[in-house]
Amino acid sequence: MSEPLYPGYLNLLASGELQRRADAAWAVLESCTICPQNCGVNRLAGKKAVCRSTTECIVGSWNVHRREEPPISGTRGAGTIFFGYCQARCTYCQNYWLSQDGHGQNVTPAQLARMMLLLQKRGVHNLDLVTPTHYVPQILRGLVIAAEQGLHIPLVYNCAGYENLETLRLLDGIVDIYLPDAKYADNKHAIRTSKMPHYVESNQATLREMYRQVGPLTLDDDGIGRRGLLIRHLVMPNGIAGTREVLQWIADELGPETPVSVMDQYFPAYKALNDPTLNRRLNWEEYREAVDAMESTGLVDGFLQEDLMELDMSDAV
Ligand code: SF4
Numbered sequence: 001m002s003e004p005l006y007p008g009y010l011n012l013l014a015s016g017e018l019q020r021r022a023d024a025a026w027a028v029l030e031s032c033t034i035c036p037q038n039c040g041v042n043r044l045a046g047k048k049a050v051c052r053s054t055t056e057c058i059v060g061s062w063n064v065h066r067r068e069e070p071p072i073s074g075t076r077g078a079g080t081i082f083f084g085y086c087q088a089r090c091t092y093c094q095n096y097w098l099s100q101d102g103h104g105q106n107v108t109p110a111q112l113a114r115m116m117l118l119l120q121k122r123g124v125h126n127l128d129l130v131t132p133t134h135y136v137p138q139i140l141r142g143l144v145i146a147a148e149q150g151l152h153i154p155l156v157y158n159c160a161g162y163e164n165l166e167t168l169r170l171l172d173g174i175v176d177i178y179l180p181d182a183k184y185a186d187n188k189h190a191i192r193t194s195k196m197p198h199y200v201e202s203n204q205a206t207l208r209e210m211y212r213q214v215g216p217l218t219l220d221d222d223g224i225g226r227r228g229l230l231i232r233h234l235v236m237p238n239g240i241a242g243t244r245e246v247l248q249w250i251a252d253e254l255g256p257e258t259p260v261s262v263m264d265q266y267f268p269a270y271k272a273l274n275d276p277t278l279n280r281r282l283n284w285e286e287y288r289e290a291v292d293a294m295e296s297t298g299l300v301d302g303f304l305q306e307d308l309m310e311l312d313m314s315d316a317v
Helices: 009-015 017-031 109-121 133-148 165-170 187-194 199-214 243-254 270-274 284-296
Strands: 057-065 078-083 105-107 127-130 155-159 177-180 225-229 231-234 260-263 302-305
Touching (some): 009 133, 057 133, 105 109, 109 133, 133 165, 177 231, 187 199, 199 225, 231 243, 243 284, 284 302
Parallel strands (some): 127 155, 231 260, 260 302
Antiparallel strands (some): 057 078, 057 105
């Protein structure tokens, strides 16, 4: 028996399964349940709901990106494609002009495929699809074209961790690296600040399914991510993110070897500037609490994205 091809989507291309998955995802647009918002609108007929998206795919920017986690950016960068609009309404979004205002260009699947191939030509380690969820059907159509024309670098699915299992199953064997958020431990914060109903349950089911598909992140000999799950968690002021609970759940339910990237670079953007619970950076105590949580939950593999110069040190001891 011959060795499976890498990345996985090349196997599915050869068998015709990649095209079948793209067709199946496209059919969901007729009564859209691509994500847990489950709007049920007919996007094929131009109806819009939470993500304000129909069949067109908006790309805000695409370029070589060197500031992801080291296994993602590596030495040659990640080929990042930032998509317009979003399934969430995070009041603190740092890319709100893209996620909420939808700035960018409408692209066809063929144009998306061309972006993928041009990024590959620039030598990047992977294709880093940022906020891809609501465009899974469009991305799969583009991927079929790109793979037929020689795309051969791994796919990174860089998302909010708010996915429907049916959609994730369409991505099984196609996505090599899942890079989801685990944003909240409490649904009341998820609703108030991001308008994502049932986020905690959806997020936990999402992380379990991603882990089932790819396991924890594995690296090649050069330390570059090859396949697996790397979870991101942004620490927020006033305990909004529930950092200790989120990390403990990951350690207990997925296993302490699950890599987690804990980020401390929160800053108030967009509507958070007018929200008394969100209108400041982390203070020293909150940063220390996150570090303690990392250590005490037993997680052994992860990154602490320290940005100490940006912290409010006024209450440091
Ligand atoms: S992808 Fe958009 S339209 Fe579809 S369920 Fe999610 S938010 Fe609603």
